[in-house]
Amino acid sequence: MDLSDSPEQAKYRAKVRVWLQEHRDEAPVFAGQDEQESIAARRDWQRTLAEAGLAGVTWPVELGGQGLGAVEQVIVNQEIARAGVPGILDVIGVGMLGPTLIAHGTDEQKNRYLGPMLHADEVWCQLFSEPAAGSDLAAVQARATPQDDGGWRLSGQKVWTTNAHFASFGLLLARTDPDVPKHKGLTMFIVPMDDEGVTVRPLRKLSGEPDFNEVFFDDVALDADAVCGPVGGGWGTALTTLMFERLTIGLGSEAMGYRAERFAQGIAADAHARRYPEVRRRLGELSLELLAVKFSGYRTLSALQQGQIPGPESGLAKITTVRAAIEAGDLMADVLGPEALEADSEWAHMISYLPGLKSAGGTEEILRNTVGERVLGLPPEPRLDKGIAFSELRAKEREAAAALSGSGGS
Amino acid sequence: MNLELTDEQEFLRDAARDALSRVKTVAAARSAIEDPSTLPDLWPTACSAGWAGLLVCEEAGGAGLGAFDAMLVMMEAGRVLAGVSLLGHLPASELLDRGGSSSVGDVAEGSARACFVAARPPGDVVAAWTVEASSGCVRVEAPELDAEGRLDGQVCWVVDAPGAAVLVVVATQADGGGPVAVVIDGDAGGVSIEPVVRYDATRSLGHVTFAGASGSVLQGVGASELASAWYLAQALLGAESLGAVETALATSVSYAKERFTFGRAIGSYQAVKHSLVEILRLRENAYSLLVYAGWAYQDAPDEFPLAASAARAAAGHALDYASRALISVHGGLGATWEHDAPLFFRRAQLSRRLLGGLGDATDRVAGELLGAA
Numbered sequence: 067m068d069l070s071d072s073p074e075q076a077k078y079r080a081k082v083r084v085w086l087q088e089h090r091d092e093a094p095v096f097a098g099q100d101e102q103e104s105i106a107a108r109r110d111w112q113r114t115l116a117e118a119g120l121a122g123v124t125w126p127v128e129l130g131g132q133g134l135g136a137v138e139q140v141i142v143n144q145e146i147a148r149a150g151v152p153g154i155l156d157v158i159g160v161g162m163l164g165p166t167l168i169a170h171g172t173d174e175q176k177n178r179y180l181g182p183m184l185h186a187d188e189v190w191c192q193l194f195s196e197p198a199a200g201s202d203l204a205a206v207q208a209r210a211t212p213q214d215d216g217g218w219r220l221s222g223q224k225v226w227t228t229n230a231h232f233a234s235f236g237l238l239l240a241r242t243d244p245d246v247p248k249h250k251g252l253t254m255f256i257v258p259m260d261d262e263g264v265t266v267r268p269l270r271k272l273s274g275e276p277d278f279n280e281v282f283f284d285d286v287a288l289d290a291d292a293v294c295g296p297v298g299g300g301w302g303t304a305l306t307t308l309m310f311e312r313l314t315i316g317l318g319s320e321a322m323g324y325r326a327e328r329f330a331q332g333i334a335a336d337a338h339a340r341r342y343p344e345v346r347r348r349l350g351e352l353s354l355e356l357l358a359v360k361f362s363g364y365r366t367l368s369a370l371q372q373g374q375i376p377g378p379e380s381g382l383a384k385i386t387t388v389r390a391a392i393e394a395g396d397l398m399a400d401v402l403g404p405e406a407l408e409a410d411s412e413w414a415h416m417i418s419y420l421p422g423l424k425s426a427g428g429t430e431e432i433l434r435n436t437v438g439e440r441v442l443g444l445p446p447e448p449r450l451d452k453g454i455a456f457s458e459l460r461a462k463e464r465e466a467a468a469a470l471s472g473s474g475g476s
Numbered sequence: 477m478n479l480e481l482t483d484e485q486e487f488l489r490d491a492a493r494d495a496l497s498r499v500k501t502v503a504a505a506r507s508a509i510e511d512p513s514t515l516p517d518l519w520p521t522a523c524s525a526g527w528a529g530l531l532v533c534e535e536a537g538g539a540g541l542g543a544f545d546a547m548l549v550m551m552e553a554g555r556v557l558a559g560v561s562l563l564g565h566l567p568a569s570e571l572l573d574r575g576g577s578s579s580v581g582d583v584a585e586g587s588a589r590a591c592f593v594a595a596r597p598p599g600d601v602v603a604a605w606t607v608e609a610s611s612g613c614v615r616v617e618a619p620e621l622d623a624e625g626r627l628d629g630q631v632c633w634v635v636d637a638p639g640a641a642v643l644v645v646v647a648t649q650a651d652g653g654g655p656v657a658v659v660i661d662g663d664a665g666g667v668s669i670e671p672v673v674r675y676d677a678t679r680s681l682g683h684v685t686f687a688g689a690s691g692s693v694l695q696g697v698g699a700s701e702l703a704s705a706w707y708l709a710q711a712l713l714g715a716e717s718l719g720a721v722e723t724a725l726a727t728s729v730s731y732a733k734e735r736f737t738f739g740r741a742i743g744s745y746q747a748v749k750h751s752l753v754e755i756l757r758l759r760e761n762a763y764s765l766l767v768y769a770g771w772a773y774q775d776a777p778d779e780f781p782l783a784a785s786a787a788r789a790a791a792g793h794a795l796d797y798a799s800r801a802l803i804s805v806h807g808g809l810g811a812t813w814e815h816d817a818p819l820f821f822r823r824a825q826l827s828r829r830l831l832g833g834l835g836d837a838t839d840r841v842a843g844e845l846l847g848a849a
Contacts, residue, residue: 067544067771068478075477137477326845334849341601343839346846350838353845354786358761361768368479382757434753435746442729442752444743 069364071141078134079141085118086149093151101276105232108155112186120146121154122164122184129168129180136313136370158228159183159190161314163237166254166307170295175256179235188234193224193257193281194304200226200425201432203239204249204301205451207460208283210240216290218242220255220263220283226426230266230279233259239304242297244457251456252300255292262286273418311427312380324391325360326353332398332413339401348397355390359383378440381433388430392420479767481548488545492552495525501558501678505819508677515677518560519589529584531566532573538584543708544770547715554719557823559678561589563712564636567705568592568644571657574701575694579642579659591640591662593619593631593684595647595655596832597703597781599843605648605655605702607631608832610683615832618655619686621647621693627658627666627686635709635830637662637682638671645684645691646702654699660691676819676826704777707784709831711769714784714791717827718762721791724798724820725755728805742805751801758794765790785840792827792834799824 071079092114094107115121116130123139125131132138146153154160164183167175182188199205208222220240230236236257243251259266263286269278295303330349339345362383366376395417399406406413424430438444451459481489499516508515522528530546532538546566553560565583568590572580582588595605595618606615610632619629627647637643645658660667666689669682729752732743742748765787772783799821803810810817828834 067542067767067774069771069775070477072477327849330842330845331849334846340846346839346842347835349845350789350840350842354765354790354838354841355761357768357782357786357841358764358790361764362760364477365479365764365767368477371477372480379756379760382753382760385757386761431746431750434750437756438743438749438753442743442749442756444729444732444749444752445741447744447746448740 075137075141078138079145082120082142082145083148085120086145086151089114089118090149090151093149105155108152109186109189111152112154112156115154116184116186122160125160125164125168125180125184129176130184137367140367155186156183156189156229157314158192162307162310163190163192165310166237166303167294169306170254170303172291174291175294179256182234189229189232191227191230191233191236191259191279191281192307193227193230193236193238194307195226196223197225201429203304204252206239206241206252208238208240209244210242210253210255210288212242213287218255218288218290218292220257220286220288223280223282225269225280227266227279227281228277230259230281231268231276235259236281237294237307239300241456242300244460245455246298247453248451248456248459249301250298252304253297254294254300254303255288256294257283257286257288257292261288271419271422273415273422275419309375312378313376315384315427322387324356324387324394326356329353329394329398333401336401345397345401348393352390352393352397355386356394359387359390362386378433378436381428381437384427385430385433388420388424391416392424395420479771485545485548488541489548489552491525492527492549493555495521496552496556496558496560499558501556502816502819505557505676505678505822506813506816509822512673512677515559518558519586522560522562522565523586527560527562528565528569528586528589531570532580532584536573536584537581538569538573542770543711543773544767546708547711547766547770550712550715551719551722554716554823555723557678557720557819559680561636561640561680563709563716564591564634564640565589566592566712567594567709568642570708571644571694571697571701571705572642572659575657575659575697577659577694583642588641589636589639590642590644591634591637592705592709593634593637593643593645594706594709594831595631595702596836597699597706599840600847601843605646607646608633613833617648619645619647619658620650621656621658622650625690625693626688627660627691628688630683630685632683633672633830634669634682634684636680637669637684638680640669643667643684643691644694645686646706655702657694657697657702658691659694660686660689664689664691666690674826676822678823679826679830681830704780706831707769707781708773710788710837711766711773711784713827713831714762714769714788715766717788717791717795717824718759718766720820720823721755721759721762721794721798724795724802724817725752725759727816728752728755728798728802732805748805751805755794755798755801758790758797762787762791762794782841782844785837785844788831789834789837789841792824792837795820795824796828796834 094111119132120142122131123134127133196206210218210220238255238257241251242253263284265282267280268276271278334340398413439446504516529538530541534540569583583590595607605618607618609616619627621627640662643660647658648655666687668685672681735742769783769787772779802817809815
């Protein structure tokens with residue numbers, strides 16, 4: 067049982083730490099900047115990190131990465147957190163979409179897109195979710211229609227799109243054949259966000275942050291080489307992205323800031339609250355969950371070092387983190403009173419952020435289904451969407467919804 | 477970083493599973509509810525497997541293994557509801573080893589079974605060393621050793637006390653000096669052990685009373701060693717609980733796949749599936765915290781109180797949940813003596829209230845964090 071670095075890892079960590087010490091003054095600080103300035107500063111910082119080999123750590127060397135393992139990526143994340151500087155701007159691109167291009171893209175696509183992505187010259191966004199396709203992602207309706215010249219025409223709507231308002235490209239999952247079952251008629255596309263017919267509308271989150279968007283596509287023209295992976299094989303390509311999403315979230319969880327010590331400090335400052343049994347019970351219960359997540363993370367890392375890929379059970383750590391953090395927010399506000407809900411209080415921000423996080427990357431309920439089926443081997447619920455064409459399924463759904471709304475109640 | 481089990485740990489775990497599988501411990505747990513005398517004596521099994529000396533150093537005749545190894549054995553015992561008397565024995569053996577007691581060889585070999593008569597260390601709110609009273613939730617002061625070396629006081633609900641050859645008693649000193657470990661033979665004059673069985677017949681408990689009993693004080697064992705033994709007991713109880721959780725999960729999952737209602741397996745219903753996944757979630761959390769406790773015991777002793785308390789609380793909570801879910805998933809059958817589920821429920825109910833109880837372990841997590849903040 068060993069939590070320490072191997073000699074090579076210790077050497078790597080020391081190198082990263084020294085570099086961050088020497089360059090921390092170049093890192094952007096977040097205070098009183100407007101969003102444009104802040105994004106520009108974070109682009110510059112990502113470029114600096116990339117040039118130092120601290121972005122795309124796990125990418126192959128020939129594509130601009132360092133060719134290292136997940137453990138080294140975690141070391142970089144830990145050292146960045148320790149130095150108190152921001153990480154890269156485009157976590158979604160470098161952590162999830164880049165690796166998808168590396169796995170499924172053509173050589174031309176890799177050569178064209180990966181370098182500017184890594185250096186934040188071009189930021190990317192993930193155009194998967196739709197108003198009626200979130201947890202049930204394969205139900206996407208954005209429609210790409212083949213053209214005689216080999217190109218495509220794209221129409222539809224995407225939503226919950228982080229960074230779309232300053233992204234150069236998006237990786238988009240579209241339906242290319244509605245007359246086959248829903249998982250089969252999908253294709254992945256690379257979409258330039260400045261194309262004619264692309265409209266980005268900001269969505270403010272509950273917390274007030276403006277980094278969410280909805281994106282509309284109105285007869286957007288795409289070239290034949292916009293396709294990433296096989297036509298009709300978009301679901302497989304999407305699964306690759308989702309696997310990297312799980313990995314990115316799993317390896318980055320320490321940086322989310324939901325640490326037991328942080329909440330204990332908040333309580334300890336109040337001489338009455340720290341002795342009050344109910345406060346102590348609640349603090350104890352949520353803290354042990356957060357401590358468990360911390361060590362579950364080490365277990366995941368240890369498994370990665372033995373060459374294993376984290377399975378769906380690592381999603382349980384996300385459920386635990388969100389639950390415990392919600393409890394922590396409630397406890398802090400109960401102890402501090404309405405003052406905790408003041409607009410620029412760190413607790414108000416956390417409290418507002420968590421309800422959305424609960425569903426991000428798949429709702430808690432869907433995660434529990436996945437873990438129950440894939441880890442415990444429990445049978446799935448009967449499904450009505452298997453083996454029938456997507457167009458037929460949609461017609462049935464509309465019919466059923468109409469029947470329900472006409473069936474009384476209020 | 478490597479948190480995988482070593483080959484030796486896998487061997488220890490598999491050997492424990494194998495040794496315990498030769499006795500029908502779960503069936504025995506059922507018959508013992510009506511007739512406690514039918515409970516098999518598993519101490520010979522423990523001795524021949526070398527568990528008695530697991531934590532005693534090799535020079536003193538033990539195996540010189542660590543807390544996490546002991547937890548692995550406790551998990552296996554918990555998995556089959558085996559009452560192996562290690563919960564009382566192992567922390568006591570560790571203290572006897574640290575104190576260089578002359579009895580440590582016999583204790584390591586198992587010819588003398590030891591019992592830790594524990595006291596909860598002071599925390600950030602309560603400054604005293606306290607023990608369980610015979611009833612109620614108010615804790616009482618630990619036994620007191622007077623200037624002439626006589627021990628007085630009572631400790632209730634002591635795990636594995638009946639039949640123990642050597643008691644290692646946490647006592648305070650009448651002259652106000654720090655706490656000490658007093659070693660007394662179980663059958664010494666002035667010592668009485670009233671055996672008690674409550675609800676879970678596999679668990680041997682005793683109310684231990686000292687009336688001017690004289691014993692010897694372990695040298696070199698002070699407050700920090702005594703506190704560490706308390707937390708070791710917490711971690712071991714947590715590990716034992718986690719073993720029971722694993723059986724409850726496996727049994728529930730397998731039933732949810734074979735039992736059909738309304739034309740489909742009940743495990744396909746989200747309500748049932750989510751409840752089973754909740755057991756798995758609580759299991760993963762508790763196991764991670766046991767890993768934390770095992771690591772802290774060895775490499776970060778300052779964090780051991782936090783880690784062990786968290787592990788015990790998480791595992792106890794997991795067993796509470798799992799033992800109730802086990803009954804619910806099985807429907808009406810789960811609440812009858814026809815099924816094993818009530819035996820796991822009994823184990824959960826009693827374990828939750830031992831060694832300070834789950835609430836105290838949870839409070840200690842908060843206390844440790846607040847103290848460090």
